Amino acid sequence: MRVTQAPIVPIVDEMNNAMETLIKLSADLRTLTGGVDDINRTWDLKKDLPGFVEQLEELNNKLTATRELLIKVNGRPDAISQGLVTVSKDIETLLKYPDEIPYDAGRLNKLQGKLADLAKQLSSQPLQLDRFFIVPANQSFPKMEATISEKIEGSIINFFNSFVSSKKSDQEDGQVLNVWMNRGRDYVNLLQNMADESFTPQTGIKVKVNLLKDDKLLLLMNAAGIAPDVGIGLPHDTPFDYAIRNGVYNLKQFPDFEEMYDQFAPGSWMPYYYDGGYYAVPETQAFSVMFYRKDILKNLGLSVPDTWDDVYRMLPILQQNEMNFTPVEHSIFLQMHGLEYYKQDGSRTGLSSEKSFEAFKAWTELQNKYGIDQRSDNFVQHFRDGSYPIGIADLNAYLQLSVAAPELNGVWGVAPIPGVKQEDGTVVRWTGGNGGDQFASAIFKHTKKPQESWEFLKWWMSADVQEKYGTDLETLNGVTFRWYTANVDAFVKLPWKEEDLQSILEQWRWFREVAKVPGSYYMEREIKNAWTRTVIGGENYRTSLETAIKEVDREVQRKMQEFHFIDANGKLVRSLNLPVITKPWGGVDKYVEK
Template sequence: MKKQLLILLVCLLLVVSVTAKQTALNIWAAWALEWCAIYQEITDKYFTPETGIEVKIDALPWDGFEQKFLLAAATGDVPDVGLTGGLGPADLGVRGAVVNLQARFGKEVDDLTKQFFPGLMRSLTFYDAVFGMPMIYGSYNLFYRTDILNELGITIPQTWDDVRGIIPKLQAQKRNFSMAYGHKSVADYSMFLFQRNGDWYTADLKKSAIATPEGIQAFQEYVELYTKYGIPKDIQPAFMTFKTGDIPIQIGPTFDYANLQVAAPELRGKWEMSMVPGTPNQSGELNRSAYIGTMGIMIFEKSKNVPEAWEWVKWFMSEDAQSKVANQIMTKIPGGIFLPANYRALMNINIPENHKTVLVDQGMVGKAPAYALSPESVTQRYLENALSSAILLNEDPQKAILGAAKEMDSELARKQAEFKRFISKWVQ
């Protein structure tokens, strides 16, 4: 009898061991080690006890992580889940390497995406396919020194006409307004483009849409801030000129927000933030859309644990888990700031209430870059070339942006030919 019980116990242990191996998830994350340690800690504390699914999160160096994911997809030696750049899931998804979550999980995907800033999904989809979920949220906002603007009697600009109106007042005091020319011009131009209801690509994603009247007018308006109004080019680092007061009002990324919170204690109480200036429509309503971005979470097609991986993704992207992650990062990592793509979770993080409101409001009207096969870095290069021609060489802005549109069209045609065997199932 004892021998039979012993055999039964051994069999049960073997079953448990095999089951554990089947439900152990391997996750590669293109994040800093300290951040990944927090993801692991919260997963171990809350997810694994609830589900019995073991999870191992490995950090990938930022330099070269995209190539590592591509190589893994090519060889089949993949993790279950990858945390990568915002356009990464769609780029691997069109190659058949990443699960189309919409096709696989349907309504669950619909329910989960309702919790995210809607514009973020543009980077993670290709036609009707959804290849990833947005993990974090980054935006561009207006930052301003309240002490200096109050001293100069300048009110916070609500429109671009307001901006053009305050620039001479700033310049008269040897100060100025700045944007991201030279290091993220795509974000700057996107504001003017989106606020005119334009976009980078046509609806079928086969051609650029910047040669439209909206695209041309947006480019001209952007260029004139430099050529006609004399705002500075390539302010580096913008954070320092904000601290010194030389640029007391500027449009910058949420990275600047983290810097101001941590690295500029002397400015506490002397600065604020708001949504970017807007463009009024025919009814007078302001369109304050701006560029936003994310990092994506994807599940590999060759994973043997796709259902379990989806359970982790759903849990990790929930309001509760994202709130815990964000607040742990800001508590344990000096200067760390994690803005969840889940807007409900963002309202739970430990920053001032008025800042949370600005970030949520900006995110709700913001748009991430759409995935259209061509890397954003290539689009950025074409735009930078057009800006250099118009701003530095005095070329007609319309001619410059039409040249960029032509280059984009050629690149898109080349990419569509290159990916033809992959994308035929999705292209409409």
């Protein structure tokens, strides 16, 4: 048995054609108005934009014919045909007062969205079957509901079970590995099922996966001595905070750690490094890429930029058409321009070098010199309406556009972030990640089962398990649950578009997260304060950055002294010896098309 969409294919094609027409009309209207809805200007649309009204009338007639065809195929009106009625009425309202259309050009974008949602509903018609019953002829089917006596028996059992403490579980069983997962219940249940089906039979190690509702509870649980053996889904800054307080295991103690290390980009390990050891395994990795509207760039005669010099050249054309490029976070921009956040010994920042001053100046000039907006409230919405036809965002935007912007299907793409061309012609694209979407797995120091915990981590982060976990998660819950695994061998097997995957992998090779040192939490705040002083307050970039350097250095040295890297006289006693990564990761080469 299968679902066939053959009868509705012509209908979907007509709806897609209607969306393309609306995109074209919207672009023409933006060109006419310059992207400004000026209510003080008088328009004569038939004269100012010849053919616009006629194309809108023709579109409405085609939608009416499409609706009638849909009713004929279904045999009756349904929610989708009624939706087409609503779209037609909206168009008729526009046509009633055509000279007022330029006052609210966004209405055409809303019509695109409505049509896209209807087309998506029409194309998504899964066949759902609960179960089959094969019964001999002349015999009745099994009963489908419990009898009254069975219901009473079940209620009594549930009543007595309610008095059993939930704590009296596998958590107190010394033979069971206690895993806490800082994610939703869907994630926890899937991992528990996979561990029961695969890990336990392979190793003989029983696992109980528990839901951790808030990672801040770990602090209280650890103080009470009831922290888990393994923590999963930990925010990327949590392992370092525990490592400097001897709360998690140094994974380099395990003899086969190097095998685990080689599976991930070296830059993804940076936040979990401390004093010669690594204290967590990268679990997910959500970095940023560049998104662009193919249709708008083509109309403007622009190509996808490869370097920041290319971006600077295209900005005047975008801004002349009331468009712009997205604001850029410092973790995305500064590293590729030569800024070093910390000195290798970890005793102070590396911001005082001349390269760092030049990188900070280039970052603030995005607003002060090139007119990029100071902030952006919602990239996806700006991207949909065309005000940001190109910009940088994380992979969450990729999923939002795939799911919530079906009207843009086929007219947008992704590319690596623009880089900085070197003297030898190579383009450097070093970028940090989006910390809020990066998570790690760690082994807590109090565990009595370190080897079993390590075996679980190796199983959990293996390519096969990560692929299956990501695939099952998306199959059960939809594309919005796409799993950003840090294991590239698993990542490439998830359902990415091949063209987009190649761009993501190219950016992956240049991924280098910023290392952490005691007191590094000050860096984010002071870098943003320095930007605010320069861009909004008009302060000289060098003076502003020097102020930030002074504040960060003071806090870093105070914390380094607390953890005995610096003595009471401010003298460095021992170095953190931070890792240095200067070459792009070759682990993606086998998947990148040459």
